[in-house]
Amino acid sequence: MLYIIGLGLSDEKDITVKGLEAVKRCERVYLESYTSILMIPKEKLEAFYGREVITATRETVELESDDILRDADKVDVAFLVVGDPLGATTHSDLILRASDLNIPTTVIHNASILTALGATGLQMYNFGQTISLPFYTETWTPESWYDRLEENLQVGMHTLVLVDIKVREQSEENMARGRLIYEPPRFMSPHTAFKQILLTETSRNPPTGTTSSSEVTEDETSTAPRSTTLLPPDQTLALSLSRIGTSTQRIIAGTLSELAALPEEEFGPPLHSVVIVGKRLHPLELEFAGRWCVGGENGAWWKVGKDVYGVEKESR
Amino acid sequence: MLYIIGLGLSDEKDITVKGLEAVKRCERVYLESYTSILMIPKEKLEAFYGREVITATRETVELESDDILRDADKVDVAFLVVGDPLGATTHSDLILRASDLNIPTTVIHNASILTALGATGLQMYNFGQTISLPFYTETWTPESWYDRLEENLQVGMHTLVLVDIKVREQSEENMARGRLIYEPPRFMSPHTAFKQILLTETSRNPPTGTTSSSEVTEDETSTAPRSTTLLPPDQTLALSLSRIGTSTQRIIAGTLSELAALPEEEFGPPLHSVVIVGKRLHPLELEFAGRWCVGGENGAWWKVGKDVYGVEKESR
Numbered sequence: 001m002l003y004i005i006g007l008g009l010s011d012e013k014d015i016t017v018k019g020l021e022a023v024k025r026c027e028r029v030y031l032e033s034y035t036s037i038l039m040i041p042k043e044k045l046e047a048f049y050g051r052e053v054i055t056a057t058r059e060t061v062e063l064e065s066d067d068i069l070r071d072a073d074k075v076d077v078a079f080l081v082v083g084d085p086l087g088a089t090t091h092s093d094l095i096l097r098a099s100d101l102n103i104p105t106t107v108i109h110n111a112s113i114l115t116a117l118g119a120t121g122l123q124m125y126n127f128g129q130t131i132s133l134p135f136y137t138e139t140w141t142p143e144s145w146y147d148r149l150e151e152n153l154q155v156g157m158h159t160l161v162l163v164d165i166k167v168r169e170q171s172e173e174n175m176a177r178g179r180l181i182y183e184p185p186r187f188m189s190p191h192t193a194f195k196q197i198l199l200t201e202t203s204r205n206p207p208t209g210t211t212s213s214s215e216v217t218e219d220e221t222s223t224a225p226r227s228t229t230l231l232p233p234d235q236t237l238a239l240s241l242s243r244i245g246t247s248t249q250r251i252i253a254g255t256l257s258e259l260a261a262l263p264e265e266e267f268g269p270p271l272h273s274v275v276i277v278g279k280r281l282h283p284l285e286l287e288f289a290g291r292w293c294v295g296g297e298n299g300a301w302w303k304v305g306k307d308v309y310g311v312e313k314e315s316r
Numbered sequence: 317m318l319y320i321i322g323l324g325l326s327d328e329k330d331i332t333v334k335g336l337e338a339v340k341r342c343e344r345v346y347l348e349s350y351t352s353i354l355m356i357p358k359e360k361l362e363a364f365y366g367r368e369v370i371t372a373t374r375e376t377v378e379l380e381s382d383d384i385l386r387d388a389d390k391v392d393v394a395f396l397v398v399g400d401p402l403g404a405t406t407h408s409d410l411i412l413r414a415s416d417l418n419i420p421t422t423v424i425h426n427a428s429i430l431t432a433l434g435a436t437g438l439q440m441y442n443f444g445q446t447i448s449l450p451f452y453t454e455t456w457t458p459e460s461w462y463d464r465l466e467e468n469l470q471v472g473m474h475t476l477v478l479v480d481i482k483v484r485e486q487s488e489e490n491m492a493r494g495r496l497i498y499e500p501p502r503f504m505s506p507h508t509a510f511k512q513i514l515l516t517e518t519s520r521n522p523p524t525g526t527t528s529s530s531e532v533t534e535d536e537t538s539t540a541p542r543s544t545t546l547l548p549p550d551q552t553l554a555l556s557l558s559r560i561g562t563s564t565q566r567i568i569a570g571t572l573s574e575l576a577a578l579p580e581e582e583f584g585p586p587l588h589s590v591v592i593v594g595k596r597l598h599p600l601e602l603e604f605a606g607r608w609c610v611g612g613e614n615g616a617w618w619k620v621g622k623d624v625y626g627v628e629k630e631s632r
Binding site for chain 2: 006008009011012013014015016017018020021083084085086092093095096099107109110111112114115116118119121124125126127128129130132151152155157245284285287288291
C-alpha cells in the first residue's frame, strides 16, 4: 500500500492519529519537500515517528518514482506531504503511476492553507480561484495571475494569493557546471508580494497622462491597459497571512497601500500568503478581520469597508 | 482557553495528535452538530477521548454561547467541528464572543471537503466559489446557486456543490405545537442533486418552442431565460463525491445526463457532494477522474472531454 499522508500546517503533531498509525506501519517513509516546507527539522519528524525519513526532491518524485513505488504492492510505503496531500498541488502523477502498477493507494487528508485561511474570518465559500505569485526579476514579471484575479474580483470573490517559495534553486554557475549545489531556500514575504501586485497594477493601468512602462516584460498574452483601475491601492482591502495554524500565527489587514508600506520585518518569518478582499464582503467578515487592521479602530480598513465595499460592522 | 478543533472527514482517528492532546486537557467538550455530521456515534468519540461529549445544536451555539464560554478564561473548553473548524462554515461568531469576553482561542485545523476534493484529481487551484444546493420542494426551488455556478463556468472554473443536509428538522405540526421533536436527518444524494440541477437548467433555458414553466417558483431575482444553454446535459462533465476521506470513498464521473440517470443506490450512503467540471480542464485531471467514469474506456466522459472541453488523455 502507498499511503499519501498530509502533515498539516505547522509541526510534527499536526499529523492525524490515523496518519501517524500508518507512518509507524510503513517500511519506507518519504517526505515531499519541493511544493511546500515544514518549518521544523526533519530529525524532529524522525524522532516522533521512530522512522527514518527520506527527503523526496522534485527529481526523486518525477524521475525516481520507481524507487518510491518499489515493492509497494507488498510492503507499506508512506509519502508525506505538507498541508493536504491533494490540496494545493496534487500528486496525481504518482498516484496514476501506482495505479498503472496495480499498487493500492490510500490518501490521508489534512488541513491546508486553502481552508485554514478561514482563520481570517473570511468565508471559504466566497473565495474564487487561487492564484500563485512568482518572484519577479528585472527581466521577468509574469502577470497571468492578474487576469485570474480580475476574474475573481469582477464577481466579488476573495482571492487567495500563494506566494513563491524557492527551494533547491541552483545558481546559474552551478547549473552550467552541472553541480547539484543548491541556494538557501527563499520565501516571498507579504511585503514583496504587495509591492509586486502594485507594480503590475501600475503597469496594467498606468496613471493618466503616462504610457505603459516599456521596461515591464510580459511573458504571456499582453492585455491593453484599461481605463478603470482594478486595484486602487487606497481603496482595495487585503490581508497578510503568516504562519497560519502555528502558535505564532499573524494576520494583518489593511488597504493595499498600507500593507505595502509596512516594513518586511513586520510580517515575521515564513510561511506567508496574501488575500485580496472581494466586494461581496459580509459585515461579520469585515469585523472579524478588522481586529487585526492597520490603525486599529481608526484604521482605513473601516472607512474603505464602508465607502468602497458598502459594508459596516453590525452591532451584536 | 477555548479550543476550536477540526475533526476531519471520517472517524475518531482523523483528529490531529495536537487536537487529541488538547481535547484530553479540556474540562468540557462540545461537538457542533448542525453544519455537518460525523458518521460515527458520539459514544465512539467519548471512548476515544475519555471525555463526555456534549452535543451543541444550533440553539446551543447561538443562544447559549454563554454556557459554552463559561469560565473558559480559567479552564480549557473544546468545541469540536467536523472538517476544518473554519472551512465550510466559519464559527466566527463564537470566536468574536470569546474575544469580547477576553477569552483566548486556539484553532486546530483539519481536513475539509474543500481540499479533500483533490481526491478527484481536479486541482483545487481551478475551483471557483463553492455553492450550496438546498432541497427543493413542490413550491420552493431556490436558484441563486445557478448564477454563482454560471460565474464560475464563464471563466472555466470547476465548482464544488455542497448538497443539503437536514438535521434537527421539525415537522410543521411539531413546530406549531412547540414540541422539540425532530425528524430523522436527511442527506441529499447526488441523484437528487443532479435531478435538481437539470430541473433548474430546463427552467432557466427551456427547450426551443416551449415557454418557461410557470410552476417553478423562484424566491430570488428572476433571470430571463437565455438563448444559450449553460449546462447541456450531454455535454457537461460532472462528478459525484461520496464519503470522501473514508474507507468506502466513491467517486463517479460522467456527463450530467449519465449521472442523473444512475439509481440513487449507486452512490451509497452519505455524505455526498457534487462537482461541475469547468472548461479549463487539464489532461491529467481528465485522466485521473476518468478512471471512475460511467462506461469505462468507452464512456462519454472521454468523447465529451475531447469534443466539448478540447482535452485528451496524454500518453505518459
